[in-house]
Amino acid sequence: MINAHTGPQPADFADVRATNLAVVLRFVRENAPCSRADIAASTGLNKATVSSLVADLIDRRLLRETGLTENRVGRPATMLVLDGSPYAAIGIEVNVDHLTAVAIDLAGTELLSWRRSFPGAAATPGQTVAAVAALARRVLNRMAKEARQVLGLTVAVPGLVDVNGSVGIAPNLGWRDVDLSGDLAKALRDPGFPVLVDNDANLAALAEHRFGPHGGVADLVYLTGEVGVGAGVILDGRLRRGGRGFAGEIGHIQVDPAGAQCRCGRRGCLEAVAGMAAVLHDTAPDATPAELEPEIEDIVRLARGADPSVLGTLAGIGGELGKGVAVIANMLNPEVVVLGGYYVALAPWVLPAAQAEFARRSVAPDGGGTRLVASTLGYRAAALGAAARLLDSIDSGRLPAAQT
Amino acid sequence: MINAHTGPQPADFADVRATNLAVVLRFVRENAPCSRADIAASTGLNKATVSSLVADLIDRRLLRETGLTENRVGRPATMLVLDGSPYAAIGIEVNVDHLTAVAIDLAGTELLSWRRSFPGAAATPGQTVAAVAALARRVLNRMAKEARQVLGLTVAVPGLVDVNGSVGIAPNLGWRDVDLSGDLAKALRDPGFPVLVDNDANLAALAEHRFGPHGGVADLVYLTGEVGVGAGVILDGRLRRGGRGFAGEIGHIQVDPAGAQCRCGRRGCLEAVAGMAAVLHDTAPDATPAELEPEIEDIVRLARGADPSVLGTLAGIGGELGKGVAVIANMLNPEVVVLGGYYVALAPWVLPAAQAEFARRSVAPDGGGTRLVASTLGYRAAALGAAARLLDSIDSGRLPAAQT
Numbered sequence: 114m115i116n117a118h119t120g121p122q123p124a125d126f127a128d129v130r131a132t133n134l135a136v137v138l139r140f141v142r143e144n145a146p147c148s149r150a151d152i153a154a155s156t157g158l159n160k161a162t163v164s165s166l167v168a169d170l171i172d173r174r175l176l177r178e179t180g181l182t183e184n185r186v187g188r189p190a191t192m193l194v195l196d197g198s199p200y201a202a203i204g205i206e207v208n209v210d211h212l213t214a215v216a217i218d219l220a221g222t223e224l225l226s227w228r229r230s231f232p233g234a235a236a237t238p239g240q241t242v243a244a245v246a247a248l249a250r251r252v253l254n255r256m257a258k259e260a261r262q263v264l265g266l267t268v269a270v271p272g273l274v275d276v277n278g279s280v281g282i283a284p285n286l287g288w289r290d291v292d293l294s295g296d297l298a299k300a301l302r303d304p305g306f307p308v309l310v311d312n313d314a315n316l317a318a319l320a321e322h323r324f325g326p327h328g329g330v331a332d333l334v335y336l337t338g339e340v341g342v343g344a345g346v347i348l349d350g351r352l353r354r355g356g357r358g359f360a361g362e363i364g365h366i367q368v369d370p371a372g373a374q375c376r377c378g379r380r381g382c383l384e385a386v387a388g389m390a391a392v393l394h395d396t397a398p399d400a401t402p403a404e405l406e407p408e409i410e411d412i413v414r415l416a417r418g419a420d421p422s423v424l425g426t427l428a429g430i431g432g433e434l435g436k437g438v439a440v441i442a443n444m445l446n447p448e449v450v451v452l453g454g455y456y457v458a459l460a461p462w463v464l465p466a467a468q469a470e471f472a473r474r475s476v477a478p479d480g481g482g483t484r485l486v487a488s489t490l491g492y493r494a495a496a497l498g499a500a501a502r503l504l505d506s507i508d509s510g511r512l513p514a515a516q517t
Numbered sequence: 518m519i520n521a522h523t524g525p526q527p528a529d530f531a532d533v534r535a536t537n538l539a540v541v542l543r544f545v546r547e548n549a550p551c552s553r554a555d556i557a558a559s560t561g562l563n564k565a566t567v568s569s570l571v572a573d574l575i576d577r578r579l580l581r582e583t584g585l586t587e588n589r590v591g592r593p594a595t596m597l598v599l600d601g602s603p604y605a606a607i608g609i610e611v612n613v614d615h616l617t618a619v620a621i622d623l624a625g626t627e628l629l630s631w632r633r634s635f636p637g638a639a640a641t642p643g644q645t646v647a648a649v650a651a652l653a654r655r656v657l658n659r660m661a662k663e664a665r666q667v668l669g670l671t672v673a674v675p676g677l678v679d680v681n682g683s684v685g686i687a688p689n690l691g692w693r694d695v696d697l698s699g700d701l702a703k704a705l706r707d708p709g710f711p712v713l714v715d716n717d718a719n720l721a722a723l724a725e726h727r728f729g730p731h732g733g734v735a736d737l738v739y740l741t742g743e744v745g746v747g748a749g750v751i752l753d754g755r756l757r758r759g760g761r762g763f764a765g766e767i768g769h770i771q772v773d774p775a776g777a778q779c780r781c782g783r784r785g786c787l788e789a790v791a792g793m794a795a796v797l798h799d800t801a802p803d804a805t806p807a808e809l810e811p812e813i814e815d816i817v818r819l820a821r822g823a824d825p826s827v828l829g830t831l832a833g834i835g836g837e838l839g840k841g842v843a844v845i846a847n848m849l850n851p852e853v854v855v856l857g858g859y860y861v862a863l864a865p866w867v868l869p870a871a872q873a874e875f876a877r878r879s880v881a882p883d884g885g886g887t888r889l890v891a892s893t894l895g896y897r898a899a900a901l902g903a904a905a906r907l908l909d910s911i912d913s914g915r916l917p918a919a920q921t
Contacts, residue, residue, distance in 0.1 A: 273881055281882065332760050344848070348757045355752075355850025356736050356887065362847040362880040367840070370773060379878065436771070443766040444748070444848060446759025474783065476766040477677055478685065483760065 130166075131510035133158060137166045138175055139508055141193055142220065146179055148190035167193065172515040174199050175219060175507075195220045200513065201261040203252050204499025205245055206269040206313060209234040209285050209340050209402035212244060214252050215496040218261075219504065221324060225255060226493050234340075234402035238291040246300035253304070264513060265306045265506075267499035268293060269313040271341050273359050278310035284376055285341045285402070309502065313337055314361050315352055316498030318345025320490055321451050323501050327486070332447035335494070336363070338456030340402060342384040342437070348445065364388065368436040387433040389455050395426055409455050416462050427462035434463060435470025442483040443476050453488040453495075460487035534570075535914035537562060541570045542579055543912055545597050546624065550583055552594035571597065576919040578603050579623060579911075599624045604917065605665040607656050608903025609649055610673040610717060613638040613689050613744050613806035616648060618656050619900040622665075623908065625728060629659060630897050638744075638806035642695040650704035657708070668917060669710045669910075671903035672697060673717040675745050677763050682714035688781055689745045689806070713906065717741055718765050719756055720902030722749025724894055725855050727905050731890070736851035739898070740767070742860030744806060746788040746841070752849065768792065772840040791837035793859050799830055813859050820866050831866035838867060839874025846887040847880050857892040857899075864891035 133156075140152050153163045170176040177196035182189035197219025206213040212231045216224040231244055249266055256263050270293065272283025278294025298308045318335035322328055335345040344361040346353045354360050364384035365377050372381025373391065385391060389409065393400050396415075397408045415423040438450050456463060468485050475481055488494055507513075537560075544556050557567045574580040581600035601623025610617040616635045620628040635648055653670055660667050674697065676687025682698025702712045722739035726732055739749040748765040750757045758764050768788035769781050776785025777795065789795060793813065797804050800819075801812045819827040842854050860867060872889050879885055892898055911917070 282880075330760070346849070348752060348759075349755070351753070353752045353757070353849070355885070356734070356852035357850055357881065357885055359850040359881040359885040360848065362850075365878070365880045366844050366847055367772075367878065370775075377880070440770050440844060441848070443770055444764065444845070445750070445757070446761055446763040446766075448760035474769070474771065476686075476769045476781070477761065477763040481759070481761055481763040 128510075131512070133162070134166055134169060134512060135508055135510040137163065138170060138195075138512075141176055142195055145194040146192035148192055150190055152193075169515075170512075171196075173512055175512065199260065199262055200264055201256045201259075202264045202500040202503035203249065203256075203266045204269065204316070204496040204501070205248060205252075205266065206316075206493075206495040206499060207231075207233055207241060207245060207286070208271055208313070208495075210405045211492075212248055213493055213496040214248050215493050215500050216252055216256060217497070217500045217504070219507065221501065221504065223497075224259070224261075225252065226496075227252075228492060230403070230406070232403045233286055238286075238288055238293075238296070241286070242293065242296045242300050246297060249297075249301060262513070263304075263306050265309065265503045266297075266301075266304070267309040267311060267316070267502045268297065269316045269495040269499045270310060271313045271337065271339060271343060273362070274310050274312050276358055278308070280310065285339070307503075309499075311499065311502065312343065312345070312358075312361065313495040314343035314345035315354065316345070316496075316502060317453050317488075317490075317494035318347050318451075318498065319352060319501055319505065320494045320498030321453075321488060322347050322350075323504070324497065325451065325488065325490055327449045327451065327484075330448040332445065333449050333451065334441050334445065334447045335451045335453055335488070336434075336437070336441075336456070337495070338389065338452055338454030338459075340384070340389050340405065342388045344441065346445065346447075348447070363437060363441065366437065366440060368433060368440075372433075383433070383437040387430050387437060391433070392426065392430055392455070392459065395422065405455075409458060413458050416459075424462060427459060428466040430459070431463040431466025431468075432470045435467040436474065438467060438471040438483075438485055439474030442471065442481055443474070446477065446481045447483055449484045449486060451486055451488050453490070454492070457487045457491055535916070537566070538570055538573060538916060539912055539914040541567065542574060542599075542916075545580055546599055549598040550596035552596055554594055556597075573919070574916075575600075577916055579916065603664065603666055604668055605660045605663075606668045606904040606907035607653065607660075607670045608673065608720070608900040608905070609652060609656075609670065610720075610897075610899040610903065611635075611637055611645060611649060611690070612675060612717070612899075614809045615896075616652055617897055617900040618652050619897050619904050620656055620660060621901070621904045621908070623911065625905065625908065627901075628663070628665075629656065630900075631656075632896060634807065634810075636807045637690055642690075642692055642697070642700070645690070646697065646700045646704050650701060653701075653705060666917070667708075667710050669713065669907045670701075670705075670708070671713040671715060671720065671906045672701065673720045673899040673903045674714060675717045675741065675743060675747060677766070678714050678716050680762055682712070684714065689743070711907075713903075715903065715906065716747065716749070716762075716765065717899040718747035718749035719758065720749070720900075720906060721857050721892075721894075721898035722751050722855075722902065723756060723905055723909065724898045724902030725749075725857075725892060726751050726754075727908070728901065729855065729892065729894055731853045731855065731888075734852040736849065737853050737855065738845050738849065738851045739855045739857055739892070740838075740841070740845075740860070741899070742793065742856055742858030742863075744788070744793050744809065746792045748845065750849065750851075752851070767841060767845065770841065770844060772837060772844075776837075787837070787841040791834050791841060795837070796830065796834055796859070796863065799826065809859075813862060817862050820863075828866060831863060832870040834863075835867040835870025835872075836874045839871040840878065842871060842875040842887075842889055843878030846875065846885055847878070850881065850885045851887055853888045853890060855890055855892050857894070858896070861891045861895055 273281040342364040344363040365382040369381035375382035375385035677685040746768040748767040769786040773785035779786035779789035
């Protein structure tokens with residue numbers, strides 16, 4: 114049987130048009146302002162086809178003409194830019210100590226970015242659904258005031274999410290089998306746009322790949338740095354989810370059989386020895402998830418003051434993290450591993466030790482070329498990726514209908 | 518910039534024809550005998566296009582008409598099958614104790630499969646090149662007698678291979694920076710077909726995906742079971758090589774910091790605790806690589822006789838292997854992990870322990886659906902994959918020219 118996984122397939126005409134609409138849209142996103150002739154020259158599509166595709170995209174209010182003309186020999190050309198002003202995509206991240214909401218337009222420009230303390234680890238799934246719905250309604254009100262049509266809401270969760278948007282296990286939230294997508298759609302009273310749920314690391318990886326400084330690379334792995342440590346794996350330009358969508362569960366890879374007890378019941382898991390609970394083990398062993406952010410701020414303050422005990426702890430955390438990075442790099446040889454979440458704030462002290470340990474454990478010379486860096490997207494990576502997932506859907510040809 | 522990694526691109530007309538030729542060829546490979554109408558119905562290509570493509574493929578002697586007609590209502594249709602009889606693809610595997618050669622036709626049918634003892638670990642790269650060239654010449658003579666055109670030779674090597682076919686490091690062969698592809702082409706006096714080099718685990722994974730009983734799955738990881746342990750990673754139907762082509766180096770992932778010393782200088786690497794040297798640690802600690810095969814046969818004999826010490830050793834090896842499988846499964850969630858090489862012979866004793874340890878360490882319930890199985894392709898998996906790599910090249914549209 115020929116299947117989508119094993120090779121190219123001939124497309125029917127509707128597919129070809131959808132694909133080409135998406136190609137033109139992406140070309141303009143990446144090269145605006147540009148003319149119809151530029152699009153034809155770069156994509157290999159003929160000019161009549163490009164004109165028809167551009168007209169369609171203008172009808173859908175995805176492109177608009179600027180009136181500017183290109184400075185060049187010959188007849189001046191009308192320049193095109195992304196429109197997308199009537200649209201918004203919303204992403205919300207649920208984590209153990211906070212909710213983050215991001216809204217973006219079709220150009221990927223951030224319309225808002227809000228972070229709220231929320232006791233995700235202590236709340237019941239029902240309480241969390243209510244809080245996410247309340248936050249989503251506030252974002253929706255803001256979008257309504259700006260007369261934007263909301264294309265969808267994606268929620269990022271630190272757990273195993275199946276293809277239907279149901280959360281199988283989210284250990285650090287204490288969840289099992291929560292139909293988050295369904296419950297949230299109900300709480301929002303069937304809002305008329307899709308409500309999707311996905312793993313936080315997967316979505317943050319998408320955000321890094323789309324918006325981060327390493328966006329051009331084919332192979333990128335993102336590591337979340339919260340109480341939990343998860344990975345989002347992009348290989349050959351696409352998120353790789355595995356057979357049931359459970360790829361990236363690096364947090365429970367055992368890096369030290371004699372290491373600390375993990376919440377999962379096993380011992381020496383990466384997140385037990387290199388997650389935020391391990392960072393706080395000496396200074397605030399009894400910190401609740403809700404206290405995570407201020408406690409990590411304390412650690413950063415002490416590290417800046419060169420507190421020897423804290424520096425030792427962070428170097429140790431870096432070493433353990435380096436072991437996890439080595440597993441990723443030996444296994445997948447990505448071009449870049451991006452550290453996210455609280456690792457960003459801790460990077461000045463954690464990163465050098467992680468880099469050194471990774472280099473020691475890399476089979477390939479020079480670490481196989483894998484660079485280890487801190488995210489520049491900060492805390493909003495997962496929420497931004499959640500919103501961006503809707504842009505990916507548009508980029509693959511599922512466009513909003515023409516506006517009347 | 519739009520690049521091949523980030524999404525669909527419009528194809529020019531030559532590409533479309535090459536793609537469609539490849540689609541028809543693959544359809545017939547998987548559905549022969551079939552008619553032109555079957556192809557049109559299943560691929561969405563129109564009948565005139567299919568007729569033209571089929572005529573082209575018959576000219577290239579890739580398809581032929583059988584004269585059989587399909588039993589159905591209406592005008593009888595001429596049935597098509599793969600021809601490919603004038604072609605052969607050759608694969609040779611170099612390992613620490615043997616060379617394996619396989620030749621296949623375009624239908625994937627094995628034309629020959631030879632295994633020779635060869636002291637790969639003790640030989641110099643020059644001696645190995647001479648031995649591979651001698652074996653290749655014998656295969657070429659056989660193919661010449663059958664009047665087959667050789668499409669290419671691919672050599673499988675247990676080491677890091679760069680994109681130019683140069684072997685950076687092959688620790689168990691004792692190689693560093695060997696231009697195997699260039700040296701071999703010279704030894705064969707520029708044979709007029711491509712001489713490729715690739716990692717053994719990558720090629721074995723391709724063979725499992727193409728010829729094994731799990732061929733339909735999208736996500737498959739193959740583990741070699743030699744002195745070294747390497748992985749070939751297929752995700753979403755394609756081999757994933759990483760940024761510099763060094764993906765799959767699972768053999769030097771540390772599974773036990775207190776474990777045995779590894780040849781790489783590190784401690785407790787997967788191949789040190791679960792590779793064939795570990796299997797022979799108690800019964801034949803001083804076995805040379807050349808003695809590997811008979812020693813493993815002894816182990817199998819003792820295990821069959823329920824020797825308690827050997828059963829204990831194999832269960833221990835299985836447990837260590839299960840840790841490695843858990844790393845793969847937590848990280849990538851493949852549908853199947855295939856154990857190859859000597860693990861196949863040892864599977865009755867190693868597999869249950871590996872399965873149990875993997876289940877304990879899997880984050881996803883039910884092992885995330887990942888099945889752990891022994892290869893049915895046996896020792897020839899890598900060589901078969903080496904030959905099959907040339908078929909993949911044809912499947913992606915690089916066809917041999919029409920025959921006159």
